[in-house]
Amino acid sequence: MDRHHAAVAPRRGGAWLALVPLAFLGVFFVTPVVAIIGRGLFADGSLDLSSLSDVVTNPALRHVMWFTVWQATVSTALTLLVALPGAYVVSRYEFPGRRMVRALVTVPFVLPTVVVGSAFVALLGDGGPLGALGLDQTVWAILMAHAFFNYAVVLRTVGGLWAHLDPHQEEAARVLGASRRRAFLEVTLPALRPAIAAAAAIVFLFSFTSFGVILILGGPRFATLETEIYRQTAQLLNLDVAAALTIVQLVAVLALLLITGRLEGRQSVALRLRAARDTARPPRSARERVVVGINLAAMALLLGGPVFVLIERSLHPPGGYGFDFYRALNSLGDDSVLFVSPIQAVGTSLRYAAVATVIAMFVGGCGAFALARRRSGSLDAAVSLPLGVSAVTVGFGFLIALDEPPLDLRTSWMLVPLAQALIAIPFVIRTMTPVLRSIDPRLREVAATLGASPAKVWREVDLPIAARAGLVATGFAFAISLGEFGATLFIVRADTPTLPVEIFRLLGRPGPLNVGAGMAASVLLMAITAVAILAIERFRVGTIGEF
Amino acid sequence: MLSVDALSVRYGDFVALDAVDLQVGDGEIVSVLGPSGSGKSTLLRAIAGLVPDAQGQVAWDGVDLAGVATHRREFGLMFQDHALFPHRDVLGNVVFGLRMHGVGRAEIGERAGVTLERVGLAGFEHRSVAELSGGEQQRVALARALAPEPRLLMLDEPLGALDRALRERLVGELRTLFTALGLSVLFVTHDHDEAFALADRVVVMHEGRVAQVGTPSEVWTHPADAFVARFLGWNVTDAFGPTTRAIRPEDLHLDWHLDWHLDWHLGDVGGVAGTVTARTFHRDHYLVDVTLDAGDARGPGDAPLRVAVPIEQHPPEVGDAVMVAAAPGAGVTVSD
Numbered sequence: 001m002d003r004h005h006a007a008v009a010p011r012r013g014g015a016w017l018a019l020v021p022l023a024f025l026g027v028f029f030v031t032p033v034v035a036i037i038g039r040g041l042f043a044d045g046s047l048d049l050s051s052l053s054d055v056v057t058n059p060a061l062r063h064v065m066w067f068t069v070w071q072a073t074v075s076t077a078l079t080l081l082v083a084l085p086g087a088y089v090v091s092r093y094e095f096p097g098r099r100m101v102r103a104l105v106t107v108p109f110v111l112p113t114v115v116v117g118s119a120f121v122a123l124l125g126d127g128g129p130l131g132a133l134g135l136d137q138t139v140w141a142i143l144m145a146h147a148f149f150n151y152a153v154v155l156r157t158v159g160g161l162w163a164h165l166d167p168h169q170e171e172a173a174r175v176l177g178a179s180r181r182r183a184f185l186e187v188t189l190p191a192l193r194p195a196i197a198a199a200a201a202i203v204f205l206f207s208f209t210s211f212g213v214i215l216i217l218g219g220p221r222f223a224t225l226e227t228e229i230y231r232q233t234a235q236l237l238n239l240d241v242a243a244a245l246t247i248v249q250l251v252a253v254l255a256l257l258l259i260t261g262r263l264e265g266r267q268s269v270a271l272r273l274r275a276a277r278d279t280a281r282p283p284r285s286a287r288e289r290v291v292v293g294i295n296l297a298a299m300a301l302l303l304g305g306p307v308f309v310l311i312e313r314s315l316h317p318p319g320g321y322g323f324d325f326y327r328a329l330n331s332l333g334d335d336s337v338l339f340v341s342p343i344q345a346v347g348t349s350l351r352y353a354a355v356a357t358v359i360a361m362f363v364g365g366c367g368a369f370a371l372a373r374r375r376s377g378s379l380d381a382a383v384s385l386p387l388g389v390s391a392v393t394v395g396f397g398f399l400i401a402l403d404e405p406p407l408d409l410r411t412s413w414m415l416v417p418l419a420q421a422l423i424a425i426p427f428v429i430r431t432m433t434p435v436l437r438s439i440d441p442r443l444r445e446v447a448a449t450l451g452a453s454p455a456k457v458w459r460e461v462d463l464p465i466a467a468r469a470g471l472v473a474t475g476f477a478f479a480i481s482l483g484e485f486g487a488t489l490f491i492v493r494a495d496t497p498t499l500p501v502e503i504f505r506l507l508g509r510p511g512p513l514n515v516g517a518g519m520a521a522s523v524l525l526m527a528i529t530a531v532a533i534l535a536i537e538r539f540r541v542g543t544i545g546e547f
Numbered sequence: 548m549l550s551v552d553a554l555s556v557r558y559g560d561f562v563a564l565d566a567v568d569l570q571v572g573d574g575e576i577v578s579v580l581g582p583s584g585s586g587k588s589t590l591l592r593a594i595a596g597l598v599p600d601a602q603g604q605v606a607w608d609g610v611d612l613a614g615v616a617t618h619r620r621e622f623g624l625m626f627q628d629h630a631l632f633p634h635r636d637v638l639g640n641v642v643f644g645l646r647m648h649g650v651g652r653a654e655i656g657e658r659a660g661v662t663l664e665r666v667g668l669a670g671f672e673h674r675s676v677a678e679l680s681g682g683e684q685q686r687v688a689l690a691r692a693l694a695p696e697p698r699l700l701m702l703d704e705p706l707g708a709l710d711r712a713l714r715e716r717l718v719g720e721l722r723t724l725f726t727a728l729g730l731s732v733l734f735v736t737h738d739h740d741e742a743f744a745l746a747d748r749v750v751v752m753h754e755g756r757v758a759q760v761g762t763p764s765e766v767w768t769h770p771a772d773a774f775v776a777r778f779l780g781w782n783v784t785d786a787f788g789p790t791t792r793a794i795r796p797e798d799l800h801l802d803w804h805l806d807w808h809l810d811w812h813l814g815d816v817g818g819v820a821g822t823v824t825a826r827t828f829h830r831d832h833y834l835v836d837v838t839l840d841a842g843d844a845r846g847p848g849d850a851p852l853r854v855a856v857p858i859e860q861h862p863p864e865v866g867d868a869v870m871v872a873a874a875p876g877a878g879v880t881v882s883d
Contacts, residue, residue, distance in 0.1 A: 442630040445597050448617035449624040450644035450695060456618075460643070464634050 021367035021425065028422050029389075032397020033250070039400060040243035055244040061228065065248065068208060068224040071139065075146035075207035076200050082147055082302060083154035084196070089295040090155060091163035093288070094280040101296065102155075103534070108303055109152035110476075110533050111526060112483025113212030114500040118507055118522040119306035120145045120217055121515070122313045129309060141217040146210060150203040151303060157199035158192060163280065165191055201260040209253060209390035211486040212500070216507055225249045226392045226486070233396060233490065243400070246393055253389055307526070314519040318512060325513070325520035332506075332517055340495065342521045345502035349482055349525075352413075352498060356420035356481035361474055363421065364428025368473075369466075371429065372436035391486030394419055399490050415491050416498065420481035427480055428473040435469035436462075471535075479532040483525065499525050548572045549594070549699055549731065554603035556589050556755075563589040565755040566603065571699065571733050576725055578746035579735040582778065586755040587735035588627075591701045594733070595624045607698065618647070623697030627704040629688040631676040637663075637687050638672040644695030658694060665724065666690045682713050693728075700725075702734035706741060718744045739779055743767060751775050773881045782852050783881060786819045786839060787873040794878030796834060796855035803869040818872030823863050824851055833862040837871050 055061050124136040135141050173183040211226040232242040283289045317324035329342040398419050447457045485500040506518030551569040564586045571577045579587045593601040596617040605612045632640050645655045663669050666686040706714040722745050725732050736742050742749050743763035751759040759771035770776035773783045776793035785791045825836040836851040852871050856862045
């Protein structure tokens with residue numbers, strides 16, 4: 001037995017690697033969720049559904065639930081409407097700067113939500129170029145911001161598949177007598193349907209759990225489950241109601257995650273896929289050039305417009321262009337109401353994000369290696385759970401669970417980086433695992449036949465490929481931690497706010513200087529995030545590891 | 548020399564290799580020939596030490612290699628679709644084995660240059676492997692396997708992914724290269740033309756077992772059993788005598804002129820009657836498939852007889868009634 005055992009097969013051991021993410025999730029995710037459930041469903045040690053039924057029957061809260069679903073549905077429809085033509089253009093046509101467009105379109109998705117919020121405040125609010133339309137503080141502001149934010153989800157999910165669909169199939173339909181329209185409806189659309197459904201489910205989920213955008217743009221008039229949980233906690237100190245609302249939210253999100261998982265699973269039907277470079281071609285007819293041009297212009301307006309206006313207004317204090325708002329970032333702290341200057345918040349944010357990135361890379365890296373070694377659906381599901389669960393749930397859970405022995409982190413600054421890491425870990429795993437899995441086992445075998453010992457095989461084959469994926473994941477984890485708002489808002493100490501929290505405060509304070517400084521701080525945050533994200537695009541190995 | 552003794556590999560209930568014996572002498576080129584699923588690739592992987600629970604013995608110069616890990620066996624293996632390292636350029640792929648063997652920097656450069664020259668890729672050092680054509684990738688894979696000077700070079704369908712014209716050219720180049728280097732080579736293929744052209748000795752495999760071993764001419768003239776005969780494109784039939792015989796299409800003759808009835812009745816032609824069901828053109832001859840009429844020596848439903856008709860003759864059309872006759876003494880008796 002085992003006479004020809006070779007040591008080149010990827011070592012099947014290493015199950016302990018999975019223990020790291022599982023233990024982390026157990027302490028920092030399951031414990032808070034259990035605490036929420038305990039708070040919402042139990043009173044004095046026995047099951048008590050009264051606060052839950054109060055919440056479900058309260059007309060005001062029922063309206064909140066209805067609005068949450070409504071705005072998510074309309075946001076999804078609006079996003080699909082504007083982004084599907086864009087997906088077509090980017091995946092089917094070759095034009096100068098296509099790669100750049102693909103990269104830039106992703107920027108809104110990775111922008112911190114407070115930056116998205118303040119960009120739309122800049123665009124639609126007082127003194128903004130669209131201020132006269134009176135859209136500020138209306139539901140339209142929310143819907144537009146969601147379309148802006150989620151455009152990339154549709155473009156990447158649907159466009160990603162579209163770019164790999166064999167154009168010969170549509171051509172075969174045309175040869176068999178189908179009109180251009182029929183060929184699209186009967187051949188291309190059915191092939192794309194799983195991707196469209198998956199993208200729609202993700203956009204719905206993101207809109208459903210949207211927090212920062214609604215808090216900033218919705219004002220007091222529009223509340224979703226997320227913002228209501230925050231209001232009940234922070235303003236009304238009504239923790240039982242908040243817990244009951246969180247349970248409703250948790251159930252809804254779990255159901256959505258299940259549906260999303262189903263739809264994503266169906267996406268992997270056997271389609272004959274082609275390398276993307278074989279399917280795109282330059283626009284040839286005048287009509288095609290017009291289609292490409294219109295879509296690129298729409299992308300520039302929808303995605304570039306708010307960002308451009310944000311930058312422009314941050315540089316435009318009353319009385320002409322200048323850096324007054326940026327100077328204010330340093331001086332505003334002298335004001336007694338603000339404990340710290342925004343520039344100090346930048347330092348806090350960078351420090352927290354760095355710590356969170358280290359944690360996320362360690363925990364997520366262990367998870368990715370464990371997952372790459374064995375396909376485990378349950379482990380897969382477990383580690384991606386926080387991806388969909390809202391940041392508000394995490395923040396609220398941290399607030400009520402980690403404030404008493406044995407784990408009293410209430411006064412520890414570590415609380416914020418831990419929450420940020422928890423939110424970043426699923427992204428790390430989803431970025432790294434496919435790359436690790438995609439390593440052709442024969443590369444290891446051929447390295448062994450060329451004389452590489454198992455350790456050298458790992459160093460020469462696995463590590464160089466994993467290292468690039470690791471860099472990408474590091475950039476993502478850093479950007480996510482830096483921009484994290486929902487969870488941080490619950491648990492951050494008032495005297496050490498992070499930059500997103502500081503931006504939220506500034507935008508909520510009266511006076512053009514505060515709003516202007518908020519915009520300047522948003523530009524700063526956007527710039528730091530953009531550097532991290534552009535570094536990602538630089539290191540990305542092909543398109544493996546997209547999500 | 549390589550000697551393989553009673554090598555067996557099982558995957559669950561499936562027997563991939565069943566007690567295979569095989570030798571490759573020093574400087575000998577041996578080809579393993581068989582249809583897909585016959586265990587050829589598993590054989591190479593087991594010899595390389597890549598199959599964890601293979602049973603039986605693999606030995607080099609009489610030394611058992613049990614317990615010797617892949618990277619210490621000094622056997623090169625070239626995969627069918629090359630498995631080039633995507634994160635390294637051409638030179639990075641070629642020098643990989645030299646680096647693993649701790650060859651000095653100066654010598655690495657020199658040997659890599661010689662190897663690239665040898666496979667016709669001088670000047671390709673810093674190209675990305677992803678942008679090479681299939682033929683160029685195949686050459687890089689070959690150079691990578693050759694560079695550390697393995698004591699045995701194994702190739703899995705080395706020309707499988709290439710187009711026909713390129714394949715035919717490379718067969719000649721490979722034979723010249725292997726002979727010039729005095730390499731011991733074991734390669735697998737499903738293409739008998741390739742096997743016969745390249746190899747000193749051919750091993751035909753069938754369902755995990757060795758069906759026949761011999762020189763190309765031995766195998767081609769005396770297939771050991773019905774499977775080998777059919778695999779080589781021979782007819783296996785009992786239409787021409789008491790025993791089952793394997794007969795090449797070239798050794799069957801057709802008579803389809805109007806007077807064949809006359810010949811038949813005069814007893815000049817020993818043959819069987821049938822109908823042409825297919826006809827294909829192959830450079831210097833046609834291949835004509837004849838389904839024998841019911842009630843003849845062979846029952847209907849058997850595979851049609853395939854007959855080669857020289858291009859100089861006008862071949863029969865599909866649907867024509869013909870007589871098929873075997874040349875006297877043609878074919879070999881085989882067991883089914």
